[in-house]
Amino acid sequence: MKIKILHKGFNFSQDGPGNRLVYHLQGCNFFCPWCSNPESIARDGAKMTVDGKEKLSCTEHDTDEVFSEILSGKMMMFSGGGVTFTGGEPTLQFDALRELLLKCKEAGINTAIETNASHPSFVSLSELVDYMIVDLKHYDAEKHKNVIGTSNEKTIENIRKVSKDREQLLIHIPLVGGFNSTSQDAGKFAELIKSFGNEKIQVEVLRYHEYGKDKWTQCGMEYKMTDGHVSDEEYTEFVDVLKRNGISIIKT
Numbered sequence: 425m426k427i428k429i430l431h432k433g434f435n436f437s438q439d440g441p442g443n444r445l446v447y448h449l450q451g452c453n454f455f456c457p458w459c460s461n462p463e464s465i466a467r468d469g470a471k472m473t474v475d476g477k478e479k480l481s482c483t484e485h486d487t488d489e490v491f492s493e494i495l496s497g498k499m500m501m502f503s504g505g506g507v508t509f510t511g512g513e514p515t516l517q518f519d520a521l522r523e524l525l526l527k528c529k530e531a532g533i534n535t536a537i538e539t540n541a542s543h544p545s546f547v548s549l550s551e552l553v554d555y556m557i558v559d560l561k562h563y564d565a566e567k568h569k570n571v572i573g574t575s576n577e578k579t580i581e582n583i584r585k586v587s588k589d590r591e592q593l594l595i596h597i598p599l600v601g602g603f604n605s606t607s608q609d610a611g612k613f614a615e616l617i618k619s620f621g622n623e624k625i626q627v628e629v630l631r632y633h634e635y636g637k638d639k640w641t642q643c644g645m646e647y648k649m650t651d652g653h654v655s656d657e658e659y660t661e662f663v664d665v666l667k668r669n670g671i672s673i674i675k676t
């Protein structure tokens with residue numbers, strides 16, 4: 425089976441526990457205007473112009489080749505590490521992702537994914553994933569759709585379903601000024617997360633940054649964010665509201 429990879433490399437602690445081999449897969453069904461990997465969005469890869477030269481954002485590989493690479497990197501997966509699939513949105517290449525997760529599980533390799541949890545068959549992956557990170561960008565369907573282009577309904581439904589029996593689930597909230605960063609927003613997020621009914625859920629709040637800004641231009645797209653910054657006070661207040669509501673907060 426073929427799989428399109430944006431980039432890959434070892435990373436310690438931020439994409440799951442320990443030292444992990446992280447694969448960024450091509451393609452995303454959301455269109456977040458703050459995306460720090462905008463070249464990951466086009467399903468077949470984005471044409472980028474870097475230093476006057478044109479290149480495609482991704483390369484295509486055989487899943488067998490990728491799995492061999494994973495096996496040969498096993499010694500490096502120390503401190504409880506393993507393999508992480510992120511994006512883009514890794515579930516868009518569902519069959520290839522499933523095959524690799526399955527093979528890793530069979531080989532005793534710790535698996536993680538970071539996902540927007542919107543794929544219709546997302547729930548079926550849960551048993552193959554040791555460490556799951558889901559991005560929850562907004563609690564409100566309308567606002568989510570207006571800004572990101574897709575409703576959050578499937579995401580919320582899927583998180584609710586996997587919450588029923590997961591021992592571990594990390595929710596990432598990207599905190600973006602003008603979109604979801606007020607203390608009222610925090611209260612609504614807390615309400616929603618509590619309604620999932622799983623006390624093991626942890627939340628990490630990630631502040632807006634502009635790291636991917638230049639890449640939008642390289643892909644021939646306009647970076648439209650103007651007021652996404654979140655002050656220290658707003659961030660602290662947001663996190664405090666979640667904590668006061670009994671939500672467990674972590675920072676990786």
Ligand code: SF4
Nearest residue numbers: 452454455456459512
């Ligand atoms: S879901 Fe992630 S990869 Fe997709 S557009 Fe949003 S930030 Fe980018």
